[in-house]
Amino acid sequence: MGRDLIIEAYIQRLLEWKEPMTAESLKALAEEVGLGTDDMAAVEQKAQDHFERGRNYLDFDCLDEAIDELTQATALAPLHFESLQTLAYAYDQRYGKQKKAADKQQAIALAKRCLDIRPSDEGAVILISSLEHEANSRQRLIWLSLAAILGVVAFRPVMDIVTTRSAVEQAQETELAADPIAPPAESGPTEPAIAPPAEPGTTEPAIAPAADIPITFAQDGLTLDPRQSRLDNYKDSSYYTLQAVVQNTSKQEIDALQLQVEYLDSNGEILESESKEAIADNNATVRPGDYHAFDLIHKTTPDLAAVRLNVLTMDQLPAPDAYPQETPIPYEWVAPKAGQPTFSLGARAENLNSYDITDSAYFDAQWAVTNIGDSAIRQLKFQVNFYNLSGKLILSEDVLAVYGSDAPMLPGEVRPLRVITSIDKDYGRYEVMVSEVE
Structure with missing residues (x-):
């Protein structure tokens, strides 16, 4: 059996699998169809492509398309935690808008699958509780805030991916493939686009x-x-x-x-x-x-x-007549370069709150970035390191202040951002590093 047929057979077996997948069963399935290391890497790349497309659709609130892509990702990589959690978030978002019971049940089932893979995941616990008990608005806001930050921010820095328009890129690639020298x-x-007439002797518009x-x-x-x-x-x-x-x-x-x-x-x-x-x-x-x-x-x-x-x-x-002065947040550069944009970072409000339904806490902050330089900022990513009261690093989060699909931040603009994350109750302080800027 050729390599392509082996991969196709493996994918088909994955799609037909009905029981919860484990690492052992996944390995046995690969051995059963004769899947090699390179073949497995090809399948994982297909899953990653679906995951990235789904996440990009989610960025633009295209929930149906996001769910389709993320479902493919989880089918090809059933143990990929981020795909499962992002798909759960997508179903929860669609349930919030359309109130279809099937979406609610899918979100719960996927969150429970997340707990099978990572039993300590608090986001899944919050989602399950909020949906099964129709949590009050404050509890639901906690989940949505965590999901938005953990799902849309924390996931992508793992693969160092900036938001892109996946569907458009695919169409562009198709056009280039059809006419590589175009x-x-x-x-x-600003007038409407009008298609020019077809070439003589052709029927394709x-x-x-x-x-x-x-x-x-x-x-x-x-x-x-x-x-x-x-x-x-x-x-x-x-x-x-x-x-x-x-x-x-x-x-x-x-x-x-x-x-x-x-x-x-x-x-x-x-x-x-x-x-x-x-x-x-x-x-x-x-x-x-x-x-x-x-x-x-x-x-x-x-x-x-x-x-x-x-x-x-x-x-x-x-709005009040006057606001308290923002607390300046010092930051360091991970890799300073000449000519980098100049900006200030300040804290407007910061709170450490306990969950209502779990024995832990969440850090919730309102920050503001001000472009005080002469050039536009097209991308700005922070690495925020959190330490406990003993000075031990307990969490490191990436926060995107300005990212790929955003309009550039022009000189003089002030953009607020919210930072919210689950954290240990003995949290003591944080420090900010600038990991990417353009």
């Missing part, structure tokens, strides 16, 4: 050029800066990408912001619409003057000509 598409004007898409938004107290609003067309699909920054120009604090996104054709007719969580309730509070970056990617049609944003819901509280 130059990259250039940004066009030409691909419409990429286009910058005009975007409209009007809301008192909010200023929108769409740094990228773009439609990219490929042979079999079209994707709209938005990278935007909102500035709070009101006298209110903003805790959450839900937008309605309307996709319009050249006649101003709505092609489709969706909601977008621009500021989540587990993000840091956006004070007056603060900036907050958000992005989205949406599979659409070449007919897209404009985008209109409207506020669906916005949670606000009156």
